[in-house]
Amino acid sequence: MMITADQSVVIPSDWRDYLALTKPRVMTLVVFTGLCGLLAAPGHIHPVIGFAVILCIAVGAGGAAALNQWYEAEIDAQMKRTAQRPIPAGRMDRRNARDFGIALSAGSVIVMGLAAGWLVAALLVISIVYYAVVYTIWLKPRTPQNIVVGGGAGAFPPLIGWIAVTQEVTLMPIVLFAIIFMWTPPHFWALALFVKTDYAKVGIPMMPVVAGEASTRRQILIYAILLAPFALAPWYLGGFGLIYGVSAALLSLAFIGFSLPVGLRRSEEGDAMRPERKLFGFSILYLFALFAALVADRLAANAGWIA
Template identity: 70%
Template sequence: MSRTGVPSGVTAGFGPLPAEWRDFFALTKPRVMSLVIFTALCGLIAAPGSVHPVIGFTAIFAIAMAAGGSGALNMWLEADIDAQMKRTATRPIPSGRMRREDARDFGVLLAGSAVLIMGLAVHWLAAVLLLVSVLYYAVFYTLWLKPRTPQNIVIGGGAGAFPPLIGWVAVTGQITAMPLLLFAIIFLWTPPHFWALALFVKSDYARAGIPMMPVVRGEGPTRRQILAYALVLAPAALAPWWIGGAGGIYGVSAALLSVTFVALSVPVGLRRAGPGDAMLPEKRLFKFSILYLFALFAALVIDRLAAQQGWFA
């Protein structure tokens, strides 16, 4: 419904209503951006060496801008799909509050400015990675992966895995094993996180014709893959400690969080849900998966600060 109560964005024959600042803010996908900013900041703080606070702030600001621009481009490209899904029908474009062209221009402006700022003020390697992350999400994932393969989330997980890598490179200027492990953790976390959500909103994806795993392959294979990815994620989360890139605070935290993640994935992976099932295990796993990533990266930062300050020396 539009602000006037007219459905599907039709405003008495006069087209979309003038967009407000809230609509442009909604285009940036604030919830997703918050996770992007947080993991990027963790990568920046955990990186060896130091960076001037102004440069560090500029790097995080550029990453946030690029994430917002990517979200806007995603909504521009998926406006027709969003209109068919209950979960996304109230977004600015399908609800008629904004023209698609405005979302496109806003997205290009944000993303382009972000890459330029990162290159000129921080580091050109970080800028290239930022550009790749935008193209990966807005073009490779949105246009090619998502509508074509049930592995869309698996391969597309790389889009959300770039922020800590970029934050790390903004400080060090190089790509090493540690930031690649941070990339891998988010990459492996993405499928069980999104498939847990997809299990209880699969009718939305089916209605929109999106070949998500539960729609194309069924719930059984999806559940088994959720458990499989959780089992692979656990050692990957511990790898920074194993290679000496993080200390005991991170190691203990990663172990406890990963054991819990696997424990919550077991009932999802092994059970058979019937019609009308409340899907409580799936919802619990989805909610914990968000906490898991925040807590894991927070532990990395605390571990780094503890080492710097010699808290346990």
């Protein structure tokens, strides 16, 4: 047990607290989309280098998450959803979390540069700074558009994975970036609708708090509709075939279907937020399935099963 500079008691942390700092559930989606970008890219990459790329994406994302929790420790302590994180729960000293985040971030960039090239490493730097600084410090506490602009932070993994293979910035990895960028607002606002009390309590201007629930729901539906052409773009631009095209069309229709009862809802009956919770859950499945379809289409084409 130790006493910090602000006289709060900190219980010695163990490996599980350090793992929690990396937001492992979020990291799962980050790693998966990065891996899909790497596997769906045209060309070949040595398996060891490919593994290093995905590891660096995971470690870099974990470092950015740790820095996010270091900076937002006081806010996290006041929110029910985040009060049991290592720092607000008193299991970790805030400075240790900061140093851990810096070490993970710097280490991932150096290894990425040595393994896959400094273009890819530079993209990893941008993604870390985007989340830890641009979103966390600048956007989140200042504007209800925080998650709209900040959505770029989570959109880098497939871009990085693809460019690690091709070593050039082309249209297709930018399209993959755009898909996640457009997916993030309806995904996150669905969550924000049923935890808006927490955000209001700490003064974070999330869309439901500032613009109200009705406006947020309408924007969720609008973004769900706008997402569809971005999701279909890899197919109609000619980079992928029918396996991806059909999958993207069906998944996007389902996404719009889950968004309709949210966007058209006018009452708070039961305050259960069931449509919002269903949309949030499906949105995660949607992104996993969409990027899995990219890989399936590429593998089928490489095997000669489709033209």
